[in-house]
Amino acid sequence: MHPAIRSAGFLTVGIVLALAIAACGGSSPTPAPVPPLPAPNPFAAVAGIVDPDNHGWPREVDGLNGRITIAAKPLRIVTLSVGHDEMTYALVPAERVVAVGSATKNPSYSNVAHLARDLPTISREPEVILAQNPDIMVTSPFVKAEIVESLSNAGLTVVQTSLENDPQARINNILFLGYIYGEEARAVELAAEVQARYDALQAVVASKPDAARPRVLSATRYSDKLYTAGAGSTEGGVIDGAGGVNVAALAGLERNPIIS
Numbered sequence: 001m002h003p004a005i006r007s008a009g010f011l012t013v014g015i016v017l018a019l020a021i022a023a024c025g026g027s028s029p030t031p032a033p034v035p036p037l038p039a040p041n042p043f044a045a046v047a048g049i050v051d052p053d054n055h056g057w058p059r060e061v062d063g064l065n066g067r068i069t070i071a072a073k074p075l076r077i078v079t080l081s082v083g084h085d086e087m088t089y090a091l092v093p094a095e096r097v098v099a100v101g102s103a104t105k106n107p108s109y110s111n112v113a114h115l116a117r118d119l120p121t122i123s124r125e126p127e128v129i130l131a132q133n134p135d136i137m138v139t140s141p142f143v144k145a146e147i148v149e150s151l152s153n154a155g156l157t158v159v160q161t162s163l164e165n166d167p168q169a170r171i172n173n174i175l176f177l178g179y180i181y182g183e184e185a186r187a188v189e190l191a192a193e194v195q196a197r198y199d200a201l202q203a204v205v206a207s208k209p210d211a212a213r214p215r216v217l218s219a220t221r222y223s224d225k226l227y228t229a230g231a232g233s234t235e236g237g238v239i240d241g242a243g244g245v246n247v248a249a250l251a252g253l254e255r256n257p258i259i260s
Contacts, residue, residue: 042188046175048161055184061176064141064160065148071157073182074136078122078129081140082110083234084161087174088138089115090190091183099132126150138180165237167198198241205243216244219259226260228253 043052050060050067058071076098079085085104088097089112099120107113122128124147129137136157139148143160152158159180161173171191178187216239218229229235229246230253239246 042191043175043179043184046172046179048176049179052179057182059179061159061180063158064162065145065152065158068157068159070136070159070180072135074134074157074180076133076135077138077181078132078134078136079138080122080124080143084138084140084177085116086110086112087177088181091174091178091186092181096181098134099129126154130154130156136180138177165232165234167237167241170237171195201241205241208243213243213245215247217247220256225258227256228259229256230254 041052043049046052048062050062054060057073058069060067060069062068075096077088077092077096078099079088080101082101082103085097085100094115097116097119099122100116101123102121104110104116105113105119105121110116120132122132124143126147129151134156136159137151139158139160141160141163148158148160161176164170164173171194174191174194175184175187178184178190218233218235218239220227220229220235228248229239230251231246231249233255235256236246236249
C-alpha cells in the first residue's frame with residue numbers, strides 16, 4: 001500500500017469501536033489534570049518518552065527526528081497519516097484536530113472520514129500545513145526529512161514516530177501518542193480496551209487447528225498500482241492476528257511491495 005495510506009498501521013484491533021466514544025464526546029471539554037496512573041507506570045516501557053514520571057509541561061519525547069520538547073498541551077493538532085488521525089480522534093476531543101489529509105476523508109481508507117469531512121484538507125506542502133496554525137504535527141516515517149526539517153525550522157513542534165506492527169508496539173503507539181497530547185489517562189484506558197479485545201480474539205484463534213487457518217492474500221489498489229502486504233505490514237499484522245496465513249509473507253515479501 002502507498003506510504004500515505006499504509007501508515008495506518010497504528011490502528012489497532014478494537015480502536016474502531018473506541019472511535020464511537022470519541023465521536024460522541026467530540027465537543028466535550030479538555031479533561032482535568034491526569035489522575036494517578038496505575039502502578040507500575042504504564043508509560044515507563046514506552047520507547048520515546050524521556051521521563052515517564054513527568055506528566056506536566058514542558059515534556060520531552062524522542063522521535064525519529066531527534067529529541068523534541070513539547071512546551072504545552074497541544075490544542076491544535078495535525079498529522080500526516082490516516083492511522084495517526086484515527087488514534088488521535090480516539091484520544092482527544094474532536095475539536096482539537098484542525099486539519100487532515102485527503103485520505104483521512106476517504107471512507108475507503110479511513111474509519112474517521114465522517115468525523116473529518118468538514119475539516120480543511122492539508123497536503124505535505126509546509127505552507128499548507130502552517131496555514132492551519134497547528135500547535136503540533138505528528139508524522140509517520142514515510143514523510144520526507146526535508147519536510148520535517150522545514151516545518152521545524154518554521155517553529156512548528158513536529159514528532160516523527162516509528163512504525164511497528166506487532167501487538168505490543170501498537171499498544172505502545174497509543175500510549176506514546178496519548179503522552180504527546182497530554183491525554184495519559186485516556187491513553188491508558190484505550191490501550192487496556194484494545195488489549196482486552198485482542199486477547200479475546202487470540203483466545204478464539206488459539207482454539208482453531210493450524211489446518212483450519214485460511215490462506216490470505218491482501219491486495220490494495222492505490223492510484224494506478226497494486227500493492228500486497230508481506231511480513232511487517234499493517235495488513236499482514238491483521239491477517240496474523242486474526243488467525244490467517246499471510247501467503248505474501250510465506251513467499252518472502254516484506255512490507256507493501258508493488259505487484260502490478
